Amino acid sequence: MIDFLYNLDSLLWGLPLIILIVAAGLYFTVRSGFFQFRYFGYIWKHTIGSLFKKEESTESNIKGMISPIEAIATAIGGTVGFGNIAGVATAVAAGGPGAVFWMWATATLGMILKQVEVSLGLYYRRHKQNGDTFGGPTYYMELGLGEKRHWGKLWHIPAIVFALGIFSTFFVTSATLTSSQVIAGALPIRDIHIGSITIENIIIVALVMAVITFIITAGGTKGIASAFKKVVPAMSLLYIAMGILIILLNIKAVPSAFGAIFSNAFTGTAAVGGFAGCAVSQMIRVGMSRAVYSNEAGWGTSPMVHSSAKTIHPIEQGLWGSFEVFFDTFIICTITALAVIISGAWTDGTNGGTLALTSFYHGLGQIGGYLLALVMFIFTITTSGGWFTYYIALLEHLGNSNALWKKILMKAFYWSRLLPGLLWTIYLVKTNNQGFIWTVVDITSAIPTFINVAVLIILSGDYFRLLKDYKARYMHKGIADSDFKPFYEDINEQKPL
Secondary structure, X not given: OHHHHHHHHHHHOOHHHHHHHHHHHHHHHHHOOOHHHHOHHHHHHOOHHHHHOOOOOOOOOOOOOEOHHHHHHHHHHHHOOHHHHHHHHHHHHHHOOHHHHHHHHHHHHHHHHHHXXXXXXXXOOEEOOOOOEEOOHHHHHHHXXXXXXXXXXXXXXXXXXXXXXXXXXXXXXXXXXXXXXXXXXXXXXXXXXXXXXEEOHHHHHHHHHHHHXXXXXXXXXXXXXXXXXXXXXXXXXXXXXXXHHHHHHOHHHHHHHHHHHHHHXXXXXXXXXOEOOEOHHHHHHHHHHHHHHHHOXXXXXXXXXXXXXXXXXXXXXXXXXHHHHHHHHHHHHHHHHHHHHHHOHHHOOOOHHHHHHHHHHHHHOHHXXXXXHHHHHHHHHHHHHHHHHHHHHHHHHHOOOOHHHHHHHHHHHHHHOOHHHHHHHHXXXXXXXXXXXXXXXXXXXXXXXXXXXXXXXXXXXXXXXXXXXXXXXXOOOOOOOXXXXXXXXXXXXXXOO
């Protein structure tokens, strides 16, 4: 079974998916006039810069159920954490320092890919009678492919495959286990013995996180967004501060760390210590797969929460998608990568959360381990909460045609939402069968990414029309068409769900 998973991973994250992501990224980059590069300053001004404005938009007809900052906080909460810390550490351990370069390269294309998918998610979103709004890949597959492009019911094929890929992460997740390992390794948490039964400290931590996540997600998308608006920025700043401190304390080692990243990216990494060596092709595969898992560009996840945002135009929210990728990969992931490379622990044969913990111990001592445990604890909860909103969006769409079926699905999901991560952690700890964990992670990200990126290319005309309209209306580049409708439901005057 494990050999089958390894082979499937190599097939899915082989040449076809890599070519598709690169080709799509280059296509949108070139045709948009290198938007993510030429208007990088504009993206920052209208995302993070907008947070410092005192006045809110005066648009009275803006639909949505959460603010743009709540949407980005929820989306970042779903991406920053497990993938950025344990995922990046594993990338370096499996592919060497050069894998970081290919993470960066993927992210430069990912900035435009996420802008496209978020914009299309907003364009094709639907609102309910109570004013709640939902959207995402399955919505733009239904309306963009099935209705607008006359695919009929054939849109169900990519939508079902995509949904199965996303929901596989609900049943098979690695975040809880990895974070529990870090926390249990950093804090003096002992096993509990009840007769002949032993409850390992890792399982104790996983249980605590499951209960807290269960409580936080009880408020649904609105409740999660409200909580994350406060928590995610604080934890992100703490992690950045930790990273900067490690860099400053080891400033002499930083140039050689960057040198290893760039030199090994094109030559591969020779065997050293417990590191078995890595060819360039393997390095590219590892770097790209970890980049997608970390920033989720092209995966189709973030549009499901961004589509609920109150915004004047789909592209306006799409700018947050570009910022999200930059912040996630070029800031958070780079901090982790430098900490791991500087420590030298990546050559010891360890990976994942254990490698990250060792690296922060090396950089900041005992306090570094404690702080990393705190960050991993919070970010694992926010990751679970962010993904919870994705599952809600899919279930809302799945149950549209049958109210009773939808009610049953939602109730079953709400009451079982803490179990998969906890049970999966218990299984892996009790069986000591953790070697293939990142193989499973790669598989669950590859399937929906392949489907979503292919659909983005098919719907690219819609994105470029939105971009042209946005640049004319808000960037004063071109002549705006007063008859253009930036939201699909306004064109067809669709009834609320």
